[in-house]
Amino acid sequence: VDTNAFGLGGYNIQDDLNPADYAGSLDWNLDTIPGTRDLEDHARLWLYIGGLQTALANGNLAIGLKWVPFPNTAFGTNNSPSIKLFQAVESDGGSSYLTDSTIAAAQVTGNFANAIQDASGIAGGPNHTIVMPPTSGSRDYDFVLPQTLVANLTSSNSPVHLLFEGCTRGQGELTIVILRNNNDGTFTSIGQGPGVYIDLKDIKELYERWTVGDGDGLSASAYPGSNDVKSDAGTLASNATISTDRLPAGVTGLQYDLTHQGLSVPGSSQGNDYILFVHGWNLQPWKKDAFAETACKRLYWQGYTGGFGAFQWPTTFSPSGSEVLTDYDDGEYAAWLSAPLLEGFLTSNLKSNNVYILAHSMGNIVTGEALRIAGQLGAGTHVNGYLASQAAVPGQCWDPNVTMADPLSFDSATTPNIPGFYGPSTPNIYDSWMAIGGASAAGPKSNFYNSNDYALTGDILWPLDQVTKPDDRRLQDGTYYCYASSDITVVADLFKANRSGLVFDLHLGNAAGVIDRYEIMAYAAEPRSYPLGAVATSVAGFTSLGLPGGPWTSDPFSTGDYSEHPWHSGEFRFDNMIQNKYWHAVLGPNGFDLLP
């Protein structure tokens, strides 16, 4: 038996986002591969059958599989490894099913999509498709390959090329069993071949989930106080801890140590590398996991063998998926407030790793501010690389020369003539805010941008939200903001908030003490530039990479220009075939530069 997946390193058994299955439910229960996206949950299994071709072809012999427990272990409730098998569509057993849309489509079509049924009827599941050990005692074999799979083997092409998907957790040695076919539906073991050690784990046992809180998904209500995250963002913890939420039964949250390596491969040249994923806005808690797990798996398939973790912060979100437009500012406030916790986490927990941060969308508020604080505190460089992807942070925070025009020039003829819409009506407080400090706290920085991004460009969503700051029209909770001067040419400490009729001064503070600046930036102060993730020009300190036409090579939508909503999170939402080059670029010379 040969496998190109893991040995004892583990393999995930959980499924992820399917285009038609956003409930996050497991789909290994199906006896078909539901779509091309699911293929990233499948690994290759090759069976080398030497010298038995004739006997297999005439049906006198059969090939069985049998789970053998590791020494000093036993199968049972807490250790029950099981898999389903599929015939590989690639005649050479290649891995293009992960990267090539045409081959992937063929793999999920017809017989190739169907789980192989055991020829003996002994295997688990209603259709006898689950290769699993017996619930008690032992037996000669746990699964028998159908004769059609082994009837046409030749001496020059002896491997049986299969894919497998993990079903339930556990570890054991999956061995080949040579069987005599009794031609009555039973088989007799006449020999046992070599095996492959497999350790099947839940995906949440393969990467670290650090959390500082989840939103509660409730719409914003009364504003509880100037420095609390609004109610729909939930509660902000005092420091990052390993998440115990959303864990399947029997699974504990992974924290890397010598005996729990997760996806990382001990002894690898990337063994000390650690990619930390920081998610964006409007993700339900389970989606935070799904995005992280998608990233984790796809980086693994790119050959990444270091550690992987997610930093989860309490973004606002809508349970129904139809977010309230102004919840964005609540989410941004939560992002700013989460930044010091990320900085503390990096300093306390990842100091000995080579840390690379991949931040998506509003996650770049969290990350950029954390880096700024790190620089401010003089912690020195403790992030080896920072990749800002589709970053929803004003570009001018990193480079004051990033301006780009409409609509943030505030004078577009295309903007509606709504009183108070035209600006700016607040001073410019964003220039170089993150660059001063942040530049020194991280090594090479990359900007993966889409100048047609759905959320970040145009004059409707992110830009309009920024232009309409200060939120001087009432937010849902009755709060509103203003800048109490018509002179915006100089920065003055005149931001104010009105909560339920009471006026509060908000103070800008300074780099060493931000006071109310996070609230001001989230709700009141207008930027002067497009967000970093939409900036097509060079950004000081960053390596820029345009996604459309670069790592993104085709847009399935009729608009064809990567402007539809899913592209803002395309690397997570589309299948790996469409996004393979994106994840390659993350590790490539314009990203973390971790390719061999």
Added chain:
Amino acid sequence: MNNRRLLYVALVILVLGILGWWSGILKLSQHSAVQPLSTQLSSTGGSSSGVGTPSKTTPGPGAIPSASIMDKASLMQAQLESRNRMNINVYGKVVDQTGTPVPGVKVHGGVLLINGFDSSRNENYEAETDSQGLFSFVDLHGVRFGVKLEKKGYEYNPNLYVNWWNGYKPDANSPAIFAIYKLQGAKPMVHTAFDSRVPYDGQMAAFDLFSGRKVGSGDLRITLTRNPIQVRRGVDRFDWTVQIQMAGGGLVETSDLYPYEAPESGYQPTFDLSVAKDAPSWTQRLTKTFYVQNAKGDYGRVTIDLTTDSERPQGTGIAIEAWLNPSGSRDLEFDPAQLIKP
């Protein structure tokens, strides 16, 4: 004036000053009831804190907002709906690689409509080019518009026109031009795509385009020199030069939209580029497509994506994709079904 009288005068001035200041506040507050919020609020007490620990502020007297002001969500919704209603008129013309208009092309038009931060939708329309290759979509409504072109025997690369919509002004007399390629017939070809690293200290790296491997005898040879050799990626600007050589053959840069036919002549032994650190258009990256001819006389095309600023000691990253026609023909159309495996 004795000291007691001076004290009385000072006291009176102080009281008048306080009354004046208070009167001003009242005026500002009264004024605020009918003015935009930016002038409504009076000054109140403040607070201070350290990095990342913003503190509570102090409440003070303030104005009650007018209930008639449109809330921000409604304002954004109104703008969103306004943009979705934007009139779209598109006039286009489809030509082939020779500039000849192509009739009978199916034009799939897509209109982007925005639902909110978290979802979009699109509407699909179809047209067909006339005898002059012209098409139009008139009186549509939405935010953006994209096209995909389809005709048997032709190839269309939509990535060439990802940003065509930006700045487009509809004019029936000046249609937007879209180029498609009239296929000439794919030939069996070698296709390789690989990543590797190139030293940045002037040492040559050689690649075999047939096998996609970095080998000393490879025919594609790349020499990169940085000055200084050690740089901080993304931070430093630096002088760099690169020489790309096809050993025993030659190469010629191309910007053809569809680089499917190698030129007969014009090949040079090397391609050389020097980039000065103070150049206005300085970049750390080289992305080029070349037609190549190897020592055997075979033609091909090579795309090189070289990033010059890696800090890795093993060299800086390069991505190479090559298509070679080993028949000696200059035809470079590729069909994966006719792939020649090296």
